[in-house]
Amino acid sequence: QVQLVESGGGVVQPGGSLRLSCVASGFTFSTYGMHWVRQAPGKGLEWVAFTRNDGINNWYADSVNGRFAISRDNSKNTLFLQMISLRDEDTAMYYCVKGHYPGFDYWGQGTLVTVSS
Amino acid sequence: DVVMTQSPLSLPVPLGQPASISCKSSQSLAHSDGNTYLNWFQQRPGQSPRRLIYKVSNRDSGVPDRFSGSGSGTDFTLKISRVEAEDVGVYYCMQGSHWPPYTFGQGTKLEIK
Numbered sequence: 001q002v003q004l005v006e007s008g009g010g011v012v013q014p015g016g017s018l019r020l021s022c023v024a025s026g027f028t029f030s031t032y033g034m035h036w037v038r039q040a041p042g043k044g045l046e047w048v049a050f051t052r053n054d055g056i057n058n059w060y061a062d063s064v065n066g067r068f069a070i071s072r073d074n075s076k077n078t079l080f081l082q083m084i085s086l087r088d089e090d091t092a093m094y095y096c097v098k099g100h101y102p103g104f105d106y107w108g109q110g111t112l113v114t115v116s117s
Numbered sequence: 118d119v120v121m122t123q124s125p126l127s128l129p130v131p132l133g134q135p136a137s138i139s140c141k142s143s144q145s146l147a148h149s150d151g152n153t154y155l156n157w158f159q160q161r162p163g164q165s166p167r168r169l170i171y172k173v174s175n176r177d178s179g180v181p182d183r184f185s186g187s188g189s190g191t192d193f194t195l196k197i198s199r200v201e202a203e204d205v206g207v208y209y210c211m212q213g214s215h216w217p218p219y220t221f222g223q224g225t226k227l228e229i230k
């Protein structure tokens with residue numbers, strides 16, 4: 001069955017950096033686009049970034065563009081999110097999500113990022 | 118950006134009664150490929166979101182048939198024919214026709230009355 005397992009979250013100071021990972025299994029990772037979606041505590045869902053199956057083209061929410069970078073290693077079935085210049089408002093649960101058109105059919109359990117001094 | 122507006126934001130429903138959630142988009146979600154990429158998600162307390170409905174009205178595998186989706190253009194609806202205790206949670210609509218960005222509704226919290 002499809003599994004998405006995120007890791008790499010933690011507490012980081014404002015201005016700091018963090019790299020999230022998501023290991024996928026149960027499907028042919030290299031044939032699917034992948035997303036990161038986040039959810040601030042007690043708030044709704046916000047799409048963060050998307051990468052196509054080959055990792056060549058990436059798209060970002062305006063709120064993270066220029067600070068976050070999505071990437072993937074298809075040989076290791078792993079999705080990444082490199083985050084720099086972190087702000088208080090980046091505090092959220094970050095979910096790795098499979099698929100595109102229509103997509104969003106499988107979600108990981110999430111990894112919590114807390115930006116605090 | 119396409120704005121998704123859900124109503125109501127809070128929905129108390131007695132067990133066994135029907136429930137309906139509206140989702141309106143700021144522009145038509147009809148895609149040039151002939152599809153309409155409107156999804157519905159359920160997020161139970163303490164859990165990750167789960168897709169229930171894709172492309173307006175297609176139920177995902179394992180989703181009870183008491184859940185149904187309908188609509189077109191800018192107006193969409195998620196209906197639960199008879200609410201059960203396990204349906205408690207927050208429901209989100211999301212559009213994938215005009216991206217980036219993909220956009221979600223604010224969420225509708227369903228509780229048992």
